[in-house]
Amino acid sequence: xxxxxxxxxxxxxxxxxxxxxxxxxxxxxxxxxxxxxxxxxxxxxxxxxxxxxxxxxxxxxxxxxxxxxxxxxxxxxxxxxxxxxxxxxxxxxxxxxxxxxxxxxxxxxxxxxxxxxxxxxxxxxxxxxxxxxxxxxxxxxxxxxxxxxxxxxxxxxxxxxxxxxxxxxxxxxxxxxxxxxxxxxxxxxxxxxxxxxxxxxxxxxxxxxxxxxxxxxxxxxxxxx
Amino acid sequence: xxxxxxxxxxxxxxxxxxxxxxxxxxxxxxxxxxxxxxxxxxxxxxxxxxxxxxxxxxxxxxxxxxxxxxxxxxxxxxxxxxxxxxxxxxxxxxxxxxxxxxxxxxxxxxxxxxxxxxxxxxx
Numbered sequence: 119x120x121x122x123x124x125x126x127x128x129x130x131x132x133x134x135x136x137x138x139x140x141x142x143x144x145x146x147x148x149x150x151x152x153x154x155x156x157x158x159x160x161x162x163x164x165x166x167x168x169x170x171x172x173x174x175x176x177x178x179x180x181x182x183x184x185x186x187x188x189x190x191x192x193x194x195x196x197x198x199x200x201x202x203x204x205x206x207x208x209x210x211x212x213x214x215x216x217x218x219x220x221x222x223x224x225x226x227x228x229x230x231x232x233x234x235x236x237x238x239x240x241x242x243x244x245x246x247x248x249x250x251x252x253x254x255x256x257x258x259x260x261x262x263x264x265x266x267x268x269x270x271x272x273x274x275x276x277x278x279x280x281x282x283x284x285x286x287x288x289x290x291x292x293x294x295x296x297x298x299x300x301x302x303x304x305x306x307x308x309x310x311x312x313x314x315x316x317x318x319x320x321x322x323x324x325x326x327x328x329x330x331x332x333x334x335x336x337x338x339x340x341x342x343x
Numbered sequence: 344x345x346x347x348x349x350x351x352x353x354x355x356x357x358x359x360x361x362x363x364x365x366x367x368x369x370x371x372x373x374x375x376x377x378x379x380x381x382x383x384x385x386x387x388x389x390x391x392x393x394x395x396x397x398x399x400x401x402x403x404x405x406x407x408x409x410x411x412x413x414x415x416x417x418x419x420x421x422x423x424x425x426x427x428x429x430x431x432x433x434x435x436x437x438x439x440x441x442x443x444x445x446x447x448x449x450x451x452x453x454x455x456x457x458x459x460x461x462x463x464x465x466x
Contacts, residue, residue, distance in 0.1 A: 146440070149437060149440050150440065152437075153437070153438060153440055153441055164443060165441075165443035165444050165446065166441060166442055166443035169378070169379065169443065169444065170378065172374050172378055173369075173374075173378070176365070178361070178365070179365075221347065222347060225347055225348065225350070225351030226347070226350060226351055226354060229351070229355065230351070230354040230355050230357070230358040231358070233355060233358045233359060233362060234358040234359075234361060234362040234365075236362070237362040237363065237365065237366040238366065238369070238375065240379045241379075257351065257355060261348055261351070264344060264347075264348070265344075265348075268344055292442065293440045293441065293442070296442070296445070297435050297439065297440065297445070300435065300439075300445045301435070306444045306445075307379070310442075
């Protein structure tokens, strides 16, 4: 039976590793939001827009892009509050309302526009297929998360929302890998492709690891109703 | 809840159909092929000039009666780069935290010319 000192040490170590995980996520998420705000000046003086100048001549693509980045900003910010056990215990209304905003933004704005833009993504056929898969998986996992909480199945809701958040976070992790590979001198196109694959597959693996660690029967997390 | 899900599914399906149609339409015009291609910059080859200089050899007072000339070839390395920029050590700013290409800062490099060195034989 561990004594109180050992229990305190265990909980301190847990808090330390949780802080080590969440502080960079919060920092990079807010940095992403900060870097997205200038796009709403609707100027074309951005490298991302200049590369796709021909696509931005299409009104549908242009509208999808701005809706997608607007939705992405809301998703990233809303999701930051959702994993806090303090907010869940003390201010459950914040969790519920932020959750509703997240679900609405993903299902109506983020995923459909992401799907449309995936057909014109940079890279080969496989990168476009990956973006397409991301949009579908993001939509499906968010829908399942909403369905589970309506059925009062909190554990299943947690698992599916972890999967949904991992897809939203690919926007952040992609940028981190992009900068790392840039430092290593990888040329831009290869950097883009490698960073994309690592961010998507890496995030999925990390999400499944967290779910595996918490669940008694891992395979049941995919079809629990 | 059902309304949100059905609206999402409807938008998703519309985005898929429109995306496929638009993709094939854009592919026919060839826009997608040219869009993301990176232009390769070709650096010109280094110019090296070889010059030969004929030097008279000093006569030995006892034996030699005919002046000998010895050809000494010198190599003048004239490195003149017409592409004036060289990529600096990579710096990253917070604004580079995006999906767009990270453009490295470029610094102008001075062109260097080296004078040819003429070797002379000592006695």
